[in-house]
Amino acid sequence: MVSVISKPNGGAASAQNRGIRAAIGEYVLILSSDDMIDPTFLEKTVGVLESNPDVDIAGCDTQVFDASHETYYTQPLSLDLQLCNNQMNYCSLVRRTVFDRVGLMDENMKGYEDWEFWIRCAKAGMKSVKIPEFLFYYRHKPSGGLLTKCVEQHHSRLLDYIRTKHPEVKY
Numbered sequence: 001m002v003s004v005i006s007k008p009n010g011g012a013a014s015a016q017n018r019g020i021r022a023a024i025g026e027y028v029l030i031l032s033s034d035d036m037i038d039p040t041f042l043e044k045t046v047g048v049l050e051s052n053p054d055v056d057i058a059g060c061d062t063q064v065f066d067a068s069h070e071t072y073y074t075q076p077l078s079l080d081l082q083l084c085n086n087q088m089n090y091c092s093l094v095r096r097t098v099f100d101r102v103g104l105m106d107e108n109m110k111g112y113e114d115w116e117f118w119i120r121c122a123k124a125g126m127k128s129v130k131i132p133e134f135l136f137y138y139r140h141k142p143s144g145g146l147l148t149k150c151v152e153q154h155h156s157r158l159l160d161y162i163r164t165k166h167p168e169v170k171y
Contacts, residue, residue, distance in 0.1 A: 075130065
């Protein structure tokens with residue numbers, strides 16, 4: 001079943017939270033409208049979660065497309081790694097119960113909200129599995145995109161905000 005949900009613009013975290021609140025399934029996948037997933041993404045990530053009831057999150061590696069062709073190798077969720085820098089992409093399949101346990105995305109953030117969420121997940125002892133394949137395709141626009149420019153302009157402020165919530169962050 002697919003539902004279209006509309007809401008006034010409130011930023012990425014606000015939109016993601018609206019979708020999470022409306023979710024009725026066992027799993028949640030956040031995917032921005034300009035990014036893509038491999039046709040096998042859901043089959044493989046659901047398979048990981050179905051066959052591993054102790055795993056909370058299933059992720060994969062990232063292939064950038066459009067203006068750049070970089071690759072990012074995601075790491076399994078680890079508090080030590082997350083405190084140094086975001087090691088997971090936002091597009092991971094998450095059990096719905098994870099949001100019940102650690103909360104939704106922080107709507108005060110206008111960037112890095114996924115990093116802060118992964119830190120909370122790691123602190124709560126959530127377990128993830130990484131599928132060592134490029135199943136998530138992140139669009140990097142030639143212009144850098146509005147969100148990218150916004151995050152770059154507010155990098156220091158966003159880091160300071162994360163550090164107020166998680167003083168042990170080492171970045």
